[in-house]
Amino acid sequence: MIQHFTLRLVQSLMLAPTVRHFAFERVDGEPLQFQPGQFIQIHFSYPDGKPTKRSYSIATLPIAALGSISRIEIAVSFVPGGAASDLLEHLMVGDTVAASGPYGRFVLFNQDRNRRYLLVATGTGITPYRAMLTHLEAMMQQRELEVVLLYGARNPEELLYDKEFAAFAREHPGFRFVPCLSRQMRSCPGPDERRGYVQAVLPEFDPNPEGDIVYLCGNPNMVDATFATLKEAGFPVAHLRREKYVSAR
Numbered sequence: 001m002i003q004h005f006t007l008r009l010v011q012s013l014m015l016a017p018t019v020r021h022f023a024f025e026r027v028d029g030e031p032l033q034f035q036p037g038q039f040i041q042i043h044f045s046y047p048d049g050k051p052t053k054r055s056y057s058i059a060t061l062p063i064a065a066l067g068s069i070s071r072i073e074i075a076v077s078f079v080p081g082g083a084a085s086d087l088l089e090h091l092m093v094g095d096t097v098a099a100s101g102p103y104g105r106f107v108l109f110n111q112d113r114n115r116r117y118l119l120v121a122t123g124t125g126i127t128p129y130r131a132m133l134t135h136l137e138a139m140m141q142q143r144e145l146e147v148v149l150l151y152g153a154r155n156p157e158e159l160l161y162d163k164e165f166a167a168f169a170r171e172h173p174g175f176r177f178v179p180c181l182s183r184q185m186r187s188c189p190g191p192d193e194r195r196g197y198v199q200a201v202l203p204e205f206d207p208n209p210e211g212d213i214v215y216l217c218g219n220p221n222m223v224d225a226t227f228a229t230l231k232e233a234g235f236p237v238a239h240l241r242r243e244k245y246v247s248a249r
C-alpha cells in the first residue's frame with residue numbers, strides 16, 4: 001500500500017564523484033514495508049512554488065528477503081542544474097523531506113522457474129539489485145538458480161557498492177558480479193571484469209529465452225537497446241523486466 005511520510009536524513013556519504021548515498025528514517029518511527037526493487041518518490045517544490053517529485057530506487061539491503069525496513073537508503077546521481085539534485089546535494093543530517101511509496105513492479109517473483117537471472121545495470125541502476133541480494137540468496141537456496149549481474153560504469157571510481165557485490169559473489173558460487181568499464185579498467189582487473197558497455201558484454205553470457213529472465217535498470221538508452229535486442233532474439237516480454245531512470249520532464 002502506498003503511504004506518504006516524512007523522512008529525516010540520518011547519514012550520508014559520497015559513493016563516487018557525483019553520487020551520494022543517503023540513509024533516511026521515517027519521522028513517525030514506522031518501518032517501510034516494500035519489495036526489493038521498488039522505489040520511493042521525494043516530493044518538493046520548484047522555486048516558483050509548483051509542486052513536483054522525483055523517483056529513487058530503494059537501495060536498502062533488508063535483513064529478511066521480504067518485509068519491512070527501518071532505514072530507507074537511496075543513491076542519487078547529481079545532475080547539473082537538476083531540481084532534485086540541488087535539493088539533495090544540500091541536504092544535511094537532521095533535515096527532512098516529504099516522500100511516498102513504495103512504487104513499482106521491478107521485483108523478483110517467487111513463482112519464476114528460470115535457470116538463470118541476468119541482471120543488467122548502469123550507474124545508480126545498480127541500487128535495486130543491492131536491495132534484492134537477500135531475496136536472491138533465499139531463492140538460490142531454494143532451487144537451482146544462477147545469477148549474473150552485469151554492471152556498467154565508465155571507470156572503477158563510478159562503480160557503486162562494488163565491494164559488497166564482489167563479497168556476495170565470493171560467498172555465493174551461483175552469483176557472478178561482472179563490472180563492465182567503458183573508459184578505464186582497474187590497474188589489476190579481476191577475472192570477471194570486462195572492458196566495454198554492458199550491451200556489448202551481454203552476448204558473452206549467451207542469453208537464452210528458454211532458461212533466462214533478464215532485468216534491465218538505469219540509463220533509458222541502455223534499457224531500450226538491450227530490450228529490443230533480446231526481444232528480437234525471442235525473449236517473451238514477460239521475461240524482460242525493466243526500470244528506466246527517465247527524467248521527470
Ligand SMILES: Cc1cc2nc3c(=O)[nH]c(=O)nc-3n(C[C@H](O)[C@H](O)[C@H](O)COP(=O)(O)OP(=O)(O)OC[C@H]3O[C@@H](n4cnc5c(N)ncnc54)[C@H](O)[C@@H]3O)c2cc1C
Binds near residue numbers: 247
Ligand atoms: C523509477 C525511477 C527510479 C529512479 N531511481 C533513481 C535512483 O535510484 N537514483 C538516481 O540518481 N536517479 C533515479 N531516477 C532518476 C531521478 O528520478 C531523477 O530523474 C534524477 O535524479 C534527476 O532529477 P533532477 O530533479 O535532479 O533533474 P531535473 O530537474 O529533472 O533535470 C535537469 C536536467 O538534467 C537532465 N537530466 C535528468 N536526469 C539526467 C540524467 N540521469 N543524466 C543526464 N541528464 C539528466 C534533464 O533532461 C534536464 O535537462 C529514477 C527515475 C525513475 C523513473
